[in-house]
Amino acid sequence: MKVCVVSHSAGDGGAERVLIETVEVLRDAGIECLVVLPGEGSLAQALRVQGTTCKVLKYGWWVGDRRSAWERLRSGVACLLSAIRLSAFFARSRCDLVITNTLATPAGALAGTIMRLPHIWWIHEFGREDHGLEFNFGEKFSTWLIDRTSVLVLVNSVAVASKFQSLISAGKLRLLYYSVHLNSVDTSGATAAIPRTGKPRICIAGRITEGKGQKDAVWALKHLKDRGVDAELVLMGGGGSYLDELRILARELGLESDVEFTGHIPNPLPLMASCDVAIVCSRCEAFGRVTVEAMKLGKPVVGTRSGGTVELIREGWNGFLYEAGDAEDLASKLEILLKDGELRTRMGEAARAWATEWFTRTKFQNHIVSIVSRTIDARHGEEHSAG
Numbered sequence: 001m002k003v004c005v006v007s008h009s010a011g012d013g014g015a016e017r018v019l020i021e022t023v024e025v026l027r028d029a030g031i032e033c034l035v036v037l038p039g040e041g042s043l044a045q046a047l048r049v050q051g052t053t054c055k056v057l058k059y060g061w062w063v064g065d066r067r068s069a070w071e072r073l074r075s076g077v078a079c080l081l082s083a084i085r086l087s088a089f090f091a092r093s094r095c096d097l098v099i100t101n102t103l104a105t106p107a108g109a110l111a112g113t114i115m116r117l118p119h120i121w122w123i124h125e126f127g128r129e130d131h132g133l134e135f136n137f138g139e140k141f142s143t144w145l146i147d148r149t150s151v152l153v154l155v156n157s158v159a160v161a162s163k164f165q166s167l168i169s170a171g172k173l174r175l176l177y178y179s180v181h182l183n184s185v186d187t188s189g190a191t192a193a194i195p196r197t198g199k200p201r202i203c204i205a206g207r208i209t210e211g212k213g214q215k216d217a218v219w220a221l222k223h224l225k226d227r228g229v230d231a232e233l234v235l236m237g238g239g240g241s242y243l244d245e246l247r248i249l250a251r252e253l254g255l256e257s258d259v260e261f262t263g264h265i266p267n268p269l270p271l272m273a274s275c276d277v278a279i280v281c282s283r284c285e286a287f288g289r290v291t292v293e294a295m296k297l298g299k300p301v302v303g304t305r306s307g308g309t310v311e312l313i314r315e316g317w318n319g320f321l322y323e324a325g326d327a328e329d330l331a332s333k334l335e336i337l338l339k340d341g342e343l344r345t346r347m348g349e350a351a352r353a354w355a356t357e358w359f360t361r362t363k364f365q366n367h368i369v370s371i372v373s374r375t376i377d378a379r380h381g382e383e384h385s386a387g
Contacts (some may be wrong), residue, residue: 001376002032004095006086006108008061010041012266013207014289015102015124018156018178019043022099023052025179025365031372034093036086036108042266055093057085059107062142063133072136083110090115096376103127106142109149118379120371121146122154122176126163129284130211130307143167151375156287157308174371179364180292180355182269199258200231200338203275205268205290206282208239213281213304214246219327220279220334222253229335231258236271238264273297276344277337283324285309295319295355300347302333318351 003026007019020043023033027050034053037044044054059082060075067075086107090098098112098119112119127133135142143164146153153168154176155161161175204217214235221233233255235246243261250259265271272278278294280303285291287308294301295312301319303309313319320333337344 001030001097001373002034002093002095003097003099003372003376004034004036004090004093004108005099005101006036006059006105007038007043008102008104010037010039010043010056012042012046014287016043017289018124019101020046020050021179021181021361021364022368023047024050025361025368026372027052029365029369031369034095036089038105055089057089058082059086059105061104062106062136063104063127064136065132065134067136075136079106079110082107083114086111087114090117096379097372099372103133103146106145106149109146113149118151118375119149120152120154120375121150123160123164124156125286126160126284126307129163130282130286132211139167147172151378152371154371158311159308160286176367176371177359177364178287178289178292179361180289180296180359181361181364182293182296197232200277201234201275202231202277202279202334202338203234203236203272203294204279204281205236205272205293206280208235208237208243208246210242211283212237213283213324214242215249216281216325216327216330217279218246218249218253218255218259220330221255221258223328223331224335224338225255225258227331227335229338231334231338232260233258234260234262234271234275236262236265236268269293269297272299275299277302277334279330279334280304280309281324281330282307282309288312292355292359295351296359298348298352300337300344300351302330302337312355314354316347318347318354 026033035047036055036057038059047054060078062079090111098108098117100108100121102124109119147168152174153172154174161173165173206212208214217233224231250256278299278301280291284307291301291312303313304324305321306324313321315321322329322333
């Protein structure tokens with residue numbers, strides 16, 4: 001069996017980390033994997049370290065900010081041309097199955113259709129709600145194409161399934177939670193450690209963008225200070241203009257000495273492990289990998305009452321939920337945890353136990369291997385019948 005996985009990027013985001021885990025468990029089950037990427041980068045490097053063959057082929061996205069009719073037409077032509085190149089590569093590689101990782105590009109699905117290969121589309125995002133991405137050719141047509149070119153459509157949360165259930169044929173939509181596997185290197189490796197000041201430490205990890213809502217965290221720290229709760233905030237992640245806005249806001253609120261911006265950290269887990277409470281301020285998180293990582297590290301999590309986050313946090317048991325954009329609500333939940341060490345420890349242990357039980361490498365491997373094997377077997381069965 002050989003699976004070709006088409007990645008939307010060559011970076012190191014959440015979807016790319018899931019791709020690495022997927023290839024690893026499929027390989028361990030004896031299924032050969034080949035990953036196609038739109039460029040060189042950290043993803044290709046990580047895959048090659050684990051012994052995975054990578055092929056770089058240029059292809060574009062069919063999602064983005066709103067574009068002119070000419071730009072949409074040009075992107076459509078580019079997608080078709082890249083699909084033709086990909087189909088020739090699939091033919092040479094003798095793939096049995098194509099998996100497209102994320103909504104961003106249709107090249108793999110179109111190429112699989114050209115080659116009459118079964119195709120699985122793995123959706124890791126809402127699109128508009130979490131990343132502000134619009135389909136260049138409209139949601140109705142694009143989801144119709146996703147449906148028509150795929151034997152299965154995998155989603156990473158009940159929340160994402162709810163969005164697409166009316167757009168994808170009944171029986172094709174399948175929920176598949178990640179393993180969120182942490183090993184000793186992840187959690188104990190060296191990082192740009194920040195010396196502890198003795199204050200309770202709050203952390204938030206992820207790309208620093210408006211959709212991730214880090215301003216809530218900065219304002220919540222200000223509200224905590226005003227209530228006499230002394231704490232420090234660590235923001236892990238790189239960003240552009242929004243990062244500059246956060247720095248300015250921290251300075252204007254007099255929080256410069258209590259807010260630490262680490263920039264991009266390849267492995268944020270050791271620093272996360274040094275924190276007392278983790279927060280997730282995303283306006284609409286599709287799944288919440290960082291939430292599960294923090295829980296596996298024994299940290300209670302305060303997250304927004306939206307998207308996939310509500311599937312992970314059980315109010316008052318392994319964390320708290322707050323209304324997105326309401327920094328005072330966030331501060332109130334943080335105040336409860338920061339003032340009660342015993343509660344914080346108890347909730348952290350509950351979070352660790354729950355996340356460790358639900359998100360395991362074994363469960364994930366069993367599910368993805370079953371899906372891949374059955375899909376390929378069905379294809380071979382059809383070919384045998386036709387022969």
